[in-house]
Amino acid sequence: MELLKDLEWRGIIYQQTDEEGLKTLLDNEKIGLYCGVDPTADSMHIGHLLPFLTLRRFQQHGHRPIVLVGGATGLIGDPSGKSEERKLQTLETVLYNADSIKGQLEKIFEFEGENGAVMVNNYDWIGKIDMVTFLRDFGKYIGINYMLAKDTISSRLETGISFTEFTYTIIQGMDFNHLYDHNGCRLQIGGSDQWGNITTGLELIRKMHDEGAKAFGMTIPLVTKADGTKFGKSEGGSIWLDPEKTTPYEFYQFWINTADADVVKYLKFFTFLSHEEIEALEQAVETEPHLRKAQKTLAEEMTRMIHGEEALQQAIKISAALFSGEVKNLTADEIKLGFKDVPSYERNSKDEISLVDLLVDAKISPSKRQSREDIQNGAISINGEKVTDLQYMVSESDAIEGQFTLIRRGKKKYTLIK
Known part of the structure; x- marks a missing residue:
């Protein structure tokens, strides 16, 4: 199926700057296109995935994805979706985060072949630009009134926005312009909150190139849940x-x-x-x-x-x-993963202990009387095996790989004995 029709069927397209123009371009050329992420943490979360997976769909149709990690923009802070200033991070932290995120992005894209993905970090070009060059060569093309009309900026005027975050949209626009010049990038993809930044990039490309220069922008809808709670x-x-x-x-x-x-x-x-x-x-x-x-x-x-x-x-x-409930076949490592968030109790001794006492010590049962009732009623399982013997002694042999014993009370209440 044609790429854009597939994206429409999937509900992935939210906004386009020039729908007919982009369709004509994709029908006649294989293009470079990009999506970026700022390394504000040392990992992406699933809320970052959809734009990059969309970029991957373009790659499957023969186009070349440019995957941008924002080492420079991560130092500035995108005001999109924020009601107050971000806390600035050190260069060392941002570059460390960028390296961590690159490894995650490499799992999504193909980097070999004719249309293999390209990984870039905008710190490599923006980090070399001095203040005078920024003001003369880029700042003069973007008017203050144009920037004030951006939702990401206008929404912050009452609560306040620093000049640092105010200039973010220009810096991201510089990315699009740089990739247009050096990587044949004709399209930027981003989340719906990136529309203002994408159109700033198009404005820079329009003003800094000959009349025939043409680039495009596309945004992806915000992923929501049917019950109104936040996705991810x-x-x-x-x-x-x-x-x-x-x-x-x-x-x-x-x-x-x-x-x-x-x-x-x-x-x-x-x-x-x-x-x-x-x-x-x-x-x-x-x-x-x-x-x-x-x-x-x-x-x-x-x-x-x-x-x-x-x-x-x-x-x-x-x-x-x-x-x-058949947990006895799990390894100790698998128990760590599967029972990461269940209540746990750490014993300071490897000596045997009666099950009645252990249930009380680990706060599985509130009293010895209740503990005995739970055992007699078949409510207690050790590593998936029901125990009804009031004299049962829990020993080191009950610990899976010598590390963990899983006790379950009722159908779902697990406690991890370390």
Whole structure:
């Protein structure tokens, strides 16, 4: 299917600066196009993904993606979506973050071949520009009234905006101009909050080049959830791409817990499944929602893309063990991942202890009397095995790989004994 029609079917296009012009260009040329991210943290989260996955769709149609990590713009701070000034970070921190993010972006794109992706850092060119050059060669082309009309700036006038963040839109515009000149970049893609910055880049290109110069901008819609809550957040905070911040199991669980009302939209947005595959899953949501085929497919596709096949299979194994209660076949590392957020209790001795006493010590049962009742009633399991013996002694042999013992009270209340 034609690229733009596919993007429209998926609901990915929000705004375009020149719809007909871009269609004509893509019908006749293979172009360079870019999307950027500022390294304000040492990892991206899933809220960053959609523009870059859209860039990847262009690559699949033969165009060359330019992936920009904003080492320079990250030092300034984008006022988009902010009600107050960002805290400035050191150059060392920003460049460290940039290197970390590059590794995550490399998992999304193909860097070999005729239209292999190009990775750039805008600190490499903006860091060399002195103040006089910035004012003379760039600042003179962008009027104050033009900048004040930008939503990202006008929304901050009452609460205040520094000159630093005020100039951010020009600096991002300089990126587009630089990539237009040096990388054949004809299109910038960004989230809907980047419209003002994208159009500033187009303004610079228009004023700094001959009349025939032509570039384009496209924005992606804000990803929302049907219930009105913010996409990309869990009880523990953001869903990060860094496996140290959000484990592959947690990442998998986030997607598999997607509501029926959202799952088809997310399959269109985030996966590279065909229209026929997505439509079949949409039908499954309507006719057999209890099987959660769409959610399982979404979770598998996303976890495989970001963390790889091995991490995906581990996440599936942990999920199946938790669902069935058969946790004894998990390794210690898998228990660390799957039970990262459950209550834990650390014993200072490797000596045996009666199960009755351990349940009280670990605050699993409130008293010895309740502890005995829980055991007799079959409410207590150790590593997935039900224990009804009041004389049972918990020993080192109960610890999986000598590290963890999992005690479950009832159907869902787990406690990790270290």
